[in-house]
Amino acid sequence: xxxxxxxxxxxxxxxxxxxxxxxxxxxxxxxxxxxxxxxxxxxxxxxxxxxxxxxxxxxxxxxxxxxxxxxxxxxxxxxxxxxxxxxxxxxxxxxxxxxxxxxxxxxxxxxxxxxxxxxxxxxxxxxxxxxxxxxxxxxxxxxxxxxxxxxxxxxxxxxxxxxxxxxxxxxxxxxxxxxxxxxxxxxxxxxxxxxxxxxxxxxxxxxxxxxxxxxxxxxxxxxxxxxxxxxxxxxxxxxxxxxxxxxxxxxxxxxxxxxxxxxxxxxxxxxxxxxxxxxxxxxxxxxxxxxxxxxxxxxxxxxxxxxxxxxxxxxxxxxxxxxxxxxxxxxxxxxxxxxxxxxxxxxxxxxxxxxxxxxxxxxxxxxxxxxxxxxxxxxxxxxxxxxxxxxxxxxxxxxxxxxxxxxxxxxxxxxxxxxxxxxxxxxxxxxxxxxxxxxxxxxxxxxxxxxxxxxxxxxxxxxxxxxxxxxxxxxxxxxxxxxxxxxxxxxxx
Amino acid sequence: xxxxxxxxxxxxxxxxxxxxxxxxxxxxxxxxxxxxxxxxxxxxxxxxxxxxxxxxxxxxxxxxxxxxxxxxxxxxxxxxxxxxxxxxxxxxxxxxxxxxxxxxxxxxxxxxxxxxxxxxxxxxxxxxxxxxxxxxxxxxxxxxxxxxxxxxxxxxxxxxxxxxxxxxxxxxxxxxxxxxxxxxxxxxxxxxxxxxxxxxxxxxxxxxxxxxxxxxxxxxxxxxxxxxxxxxxxxxxxxxxxxxxxxxxxxxxxxxxxx
Numbered sequence: 001x002x003x004x005x006x007x008x009x010x011x012x013x014x015x016x017x018x019x020x021x022x023x024x025x026x027x028x029x030x031x032x033x034x035x036x037x038x039x040x041x042x043x044x045x046x047x048x049x050x051x052x053x054x055x056x057x058x059x060x061x062x063x064x065x066x067x068x069x070x071x072x073x074x075x076x077x078x079x080x081x082x083x084x085x086x087x088x089x090x091x092x093x094x095x096x097x098x099x100x101x102x103x104x105x106x107x108x109x110x111x112x113x114x115x116x117x118x119x120x121x122x123x124x125x126x127x128x129x130x131x132x133x134x135x136x137x138x139x140x141x142x143x144x145x146x147x148x149x150x151x152x153x154x155x156x157x158x159x160x161x162x163x164x165x166x167x168x169x170x171x172x173x174x175x176x177x178x179x180x181x182x183x184x185x186x187x188x189x190x191x192x193x194x195x196x197x198x199x200x201x202x203x204x205x206x207x208x209x210x211x212x213x214x215x216x217x218x219x220x221x222x223x224x225x226x227x228x229x230x231x232x233x234x235x236x237x238x239x240x241x242x243x244x245x246x247x248x249x250x251x252x253x254x255x256x257x258x259x260x261x262x263x264x265x266x267x268x269x270x271x272x273x274x275x276x277x278x279x280x281x282x283x284x285x286x287x288x289x290x291x292x293x294x295x296x297x298x299x300x301x302x303x304x305x306x307x308x309x310x311x312x313x314x315x316x317x318x319x320x321x322x323x324x325x326x327x328x329x330x331x332x333x334x335x336x337x338x339x340x341x342x343x344x345x346x347x348x349x350x351x352x353x354x355x356x357x358x359x360x361x362x363x364x365x366x367x368x369x370x371x372x373x374x375x376x377x378x379x380x381x382x383x384x385x386x387x388x389x390x391x392x393x394x395x396x397x398x399x400x401x402x403x404x405x406x407x408x409x410x411x412x413x414x415x416x417x418x419x420x421x422x423x424x425x426x427x428x429x430x431x432x433x434x435x436x437x438x439x440x441x442x443x444x445x446x447x448x449x450x451x452x453x454x455x456x457x458x459x460x461x462x463x464x465x466x467x468x469x470x471x472x473x474x475x476x477x478x479x480x481x482x483x484x485x486x487x488x489x490x491x492x493x
Numbered sequence: 494x495x496x497x498x499x500x501x502x503x504x505x506x507x508x509x510x511x512x513x514x515x516x517x518x519x520x521x522x523x524x525x526x527x528x529x530x531x532x533x534x535x536x537x538x539x540x541x542x543x544x545x546x547x548x549x550x551x552x553x554x555x556x557x558x559x560x561x562x563x564x565x566x567x568x569x570x571x572x573x574x575x576x577x578x579x580x581x582x583x584x585x586x587x588x589x590x591x592x593x594x595x596x597x598x599x600x601x602x603x604x605x606x607x608x609x610x611x612x613x614x615x616x617x618x619x620x621x622x623x624x625x626x627x628x629x630x631x632x633x634x635x636x637x638x639x640x641x642x643x644x645x646x647x648x649x650x651x652x653x654x655x656x657x658x659x660x661x662x663x664x665x666x667x668x669x670x671x672x673x674x675x676x677x678x679x680x681x682x683x684x685x686x687x688x689x690x691x692x693x694x695x696x697x698x699x700x701x702x703x704x705x706x707x708x709x710x711x712x713x714x715x716x717x718x719x720x721x722x723x724x725x726x727x728x729x730x731x732x733x734x735x736x737x738x739x740x741x742x743x744x745x746x747x748x749x750x751x752x
Contacts, residue, residue: 006699010686017571017683020676061563063692063700068533071561109582109670112575115679119572126565138565145569149576159580185519188532198528207518213511 001051004044005060005073006114008083009126011037011044012090016118023111030111034118035094041125042087048079049080053482056444059131064172074131076486078333081479082128082257085337089250089344090121093459096348097242099458102322103153113153117243120146120251127254133180134190135268136258140176140222144169144441147251153240162232168231172221179214182207183266196266205272212277215262225281225318226288229311233295236307241351244303245461248310249344253336256317260329263321264490282322286416289314297430302362303469304344305427309386312420313339316401319413324492330483331400337479338393338472342382345465349379352458362431366438374459376435378466383428385469388421394473399482408492546712547635547719554557555640556722557715560700563722564689567641567682567729574678578671581740616658623651627727634723635716641723645730652735656742661744671743674735681729688721 015037024029052058053077075083097117104110123143130136150171152162184190186207187198199208217228224232236248263281267274292312299305306438313335320332352375353368354360370377385392398417405413474477520527537554545553555563624647625655631644669677689700697704702718703711 003693003699006689006693010689010699013568014683014686014690017679017686020575020672020679024672061698063557064698064704065558069536070558106582108675109579110531112579112675115575116572116579119568122568134559135562135565138562140570142565145572145576149572149579152576152580182516182519184529186528187532188528188530198532204518206515210512210518253729325543392658467620473599 001048002060004048004383005075005129006062008041008044008048008087009122009129011041012118012125013122016115016122019115019118020108020111023107023114027107027110030112031094031098032115035091036298037433038087038091038094038118038121042084042091045080045083045087048075049077049084051162052077052080053485057486063180068189068460070192071130071132071135072191073129074193075129077482078486079128079257081333081482082253083125083338085340086121086124086250086254086389088464089246090124090342091242092344092348093117093246094121094456096245096351096461099453100240100242102448105242113240113242113275114151115148117246120150120243120246124250124254127258130188131192133183133192133195134417136174137176137180140173140255140258141214143238143251144173144222147247150243150247151235151239153243154238156167157234158238161238165231165235168221168228170226172218175214175218175221179211179218182211182214192261192266196268199266199269202270207269208271209273212262212267212273216259216277216281219259219262220284223252223259223318224311225314226284226291226311227313229288229292232311233304233307237301237303241354242350245344245347248306248347249340252310252314253317253340256314256321256336258359259318260321260332264324264329267491269324275354278322278324281318281412282410283316285315285322286413289319289416289420290423293420293427297423297427299427300361300363302350302365302431303347303362305362305431306343306350309424309427310343312424313343313386315420316398316417319417320401323401323408323410323413325404325408325485326484326489326491327400327407328404329487329491330480331397331404333483334393334400334472334476334479335397338385338397338469341472342385342394343394345378345382345469347459348458348465349375349382352462355453355458357367357447358446359443362434364441364443365431365434366437367440368443369435370440371443374466375462378462378469379435380432381466381469383432385473387425387428391473392469393476394469396473396476424491444471512564513528531598543712544715545719546619546715549635549637552635552640552719556719557684560689560718560722563726564682564685564700567685567726570676570729571682574675574733574740577737578675578740581744616655620655621646622650623654626670631718631723631727635719641726642730644723645727646734648727648731649734649738653730655737656738669735669739671736671739673731674739678729678732678736681727681732682727683725684728685722685725688718688725691721692718 015034019030019034022033048058059076062071094117101110106111119142123146125141127136127141127143130139148166149161151165152159156285181197186204187195189195189198220228239247289312292308292315296305296308299308316335317332320328320335350360353372383391385394388394388398398421402414402417405417520529524530537550541550541553542548545557547553572615627644627647628649630639631641634640692701692704695704695706702715705714705718707714707717709717
């Protein structure tokens with residue numbers, strides 16, 4: 001029980017490492033072990049979350065070395081929730097990706113793709129749990145490498161966009177390392193809590209300013225915040241279809257959480273230039289919310305619509321950080337959880353439609369609800385949630401963000417929030433119109449020779465996302481209470 | 494278009510100039526009172542030998558105090574090998590068939606044309622020496638210079654040398670297939686993780702070498718743990734190098750090949 005924090009990461013890691021050996025013995029064995037291990041870490045993360053809620057923050061010291069010496073995992077209620085989210089969507093994506101195995105010609109490449117997908121989950125879990133700045137870098141490296149690989153598997157355009165992401169992502173990793181080097185130069189420690197203590201003694205404002213100037217773009221590139229989003233639309237659109245829900249749903253959120261840690265847990269509100277940094281982040285997110293929504297209106301490929309809408313949605317999360325009150329932070333994290341299910345769900349639906357009919361152009365979607373009722377149900381509820389219609393989670397997260405902005409007197413933020421939601425409504429209602437009203441295009445079902453599709457593995461993720469979007473919306477007070485346990489007293493009050 | 498270039502140049506100049514002005518916040522090199530040299534470092538210097546039983550301070554920090562980081566660094570190596578396989582498997586093989594038609598390969602076996610070192614003799618002398626040195630580096634990692642990464646690189650390079658010099662027919666003894674090499678590359682980091690899990694079995698925390706359930710004194714257990722870790726790193730690095738080599742060789746054939 002008290003080793004669960006480490007095992008959450010180590011279980012999928014071991015499964016991923018052994019996958020290719022097991023794959024040589026039996027083709028299904030390796031995948032089964034991977035799915036079981038991720039399920040195990042899902043169960044363990046739920047237990048850890050329950051423990052955190054009752055007993056408070058958990059510190060897990062690797063190798064039993066005390067705080068500044070070794071590496072530690074720190075779990076509070078915020079990242080406890082995010083870990084549950086990552087392992088749940090990772091689990092669903094692993095099941096879902098079985099249906100896209102026909103793309104790989106040999107047994108080796110099929111197994112290798114599963115390995116890379118699992119390592120992406122490992123990297124995301126580790127980035128969320130760790131309490132050490134260099135350990136965060138190592139997990140960032142694992143996440144980025146596996147993401148480059150999974151995006152490159154999506155055909156020729158995928159390779160091109162993966163290469164672009166590789167170039168930009170390397171700059172981000174270097175910037176992060178430079179920022180860490182500067183902070184290490186003035187504090188002499190790599191542990192986040194220890195670093196926060198030393199920085200709070202004061203007198204290091206110039207170095208801290210320089211470091212945050214490197215760190216904000218680094219995380220901005222990784223989470224595709226507005227001026228740094230250039231790699232994102234094509235990478236999200238052309239990534240490997242089986243892995244797309246995880247990449248689009250979760251991958252951008254974890255760097256955002258890391259940015260939250262730097263801004264609020266390491267730097268803290270005592271930092272001299274804190275408000276200026278928040279204004280910069282706020283300006284980025286305001287422009288991102290407008291730009292992403294406007295660009296999304298012009299697209300016809302559903303994946304491109306969703307990718308541009310992600311630029312806007314990440315803007316909501318960073319807007320919450322920019323407002324900075326505990327309520328706003330709660331709204332940002334609720335949006336992070338909700339948006340992972342919305343965008344993941346939309347990509348599960350897109351993948352299912354693509355798997356069945358082989359199309360991603362929304363012009364072809366006429367009355368597709370008759371053929372795929374469950375998928376279209378999730379598509380609709382996720383779209384409504386994106387726009388922000390109660391009782392879906394999208395409404396409540398925007399409500400918390402908006403009320404926090406109003407409480408702080410940030411009227412521009414509130415106005416942009418409303419405008420961006422209305423722009424969302426334009427393109428998502430267009431999508432709903434195509435699905436329900438447009439003429440039937442009489443699409444032909446795709447035929448796979450020698451490849452057995454597994455129906456329930458397509459349906460289960462779609463249904464889970466449907467339940468999660470409604471469930472998070474209805475239980476939003478409970479979630480906010482859980483988040484508040486850790487966020488109370490953090491940020492501007 | 495022109496504006497975009499100007500903006501790019503401006504941003505680059507800013508990023509280059511600002512750090513030059515502002516990096517004075519960093520401490521002087523070798524300043525004994527600076528933060529990096531006085532906070533955690535003092536503890537490491539004073540306690541490494543008594544706590545980790547390892548005279549080599551670098552090794553003890555990398556694979557004992559911060560062993561968790563190094564486990565994932567090794568995983569990154571493995572991941573890069575897998576990624577190379579996946580990306581290179583996407584494209585058709587042997588794209589230079591037309592080119593080869595006009596440049597027929599000539600065999601260059603037999604006595605060397607130039608009176609230089611006989612590679613067939615030299616390879617059988619050099620390879621065992623490199624391997625012995627690699628194993629020395631591996632087992633000596635905790636005491637003096639060296640460690641798993643270097644040993645793995647040496648063994649991998651030996652294989653590479655062998656592939657480049659010896660004819661393909663004679664290479665059956667030590668011929669790894671792509672599938673096998675990549676599976677073994679995965680077991681390398683797994684051995685590393687097992688080193689950590691042994692601590693869990695003994696009732697300690699992850700990566701706690703003192704809790705390894707063996708009837709030896711505590712300082713010796715640190716040596717055992719470091720050794721397990723180093724072996725894992727060696728296997729991982731060695732097989733990743735072989736994997737990348739194999740994946741590239743499956744893609745194109747070199748002109749020196751005799752078949």
